[in-house]
Amino acid sequence: MILLFxxxxxxxxxxxxxxxxxxxxxxxxxxxxxxxxxxxxxVTALVIFDYYRRKKEKNNGN
Incomplete structure (x- = not known):
């Protein structure tokens, strides 16, 4: 058998x-x-957009 390979x-x-x-x-x-x-x-774009959206809401709230 080995000879075949x-x-x-x-x-x-x-x-x-x-x-x-x-x-x-x-x-x-x-x-x-x-x-x-x-x-x-x-996913990276969604995280960045959400970060800036939250940052903008925080600044407008003060």
Whole structure:
């Protein structure tokens, strides 16, 4: 059984591509995580708007 899984010859070494060398490309990261990034931006915007709204209400109340 073990003989069936043996590799007849080892592959030849080739130089790494730019993506392999650095691990990822920004365009790949953005395209794979677009929904998470959009949700993060939306939540961040809501928190900032709420902060300024509360700050404005506090200043108008005094």
């Amino acid at each position: 043996q590799q007849p010859e080892l592959p030849k070494d080739q130089p790494a591509t730019e993506t392999q060398q650095y691990g990822f490309e920004l365009s790949d990261f953005l395209s794979e995580n677009i929904w998470y990034l959009l949700i993060f931006v939306l």
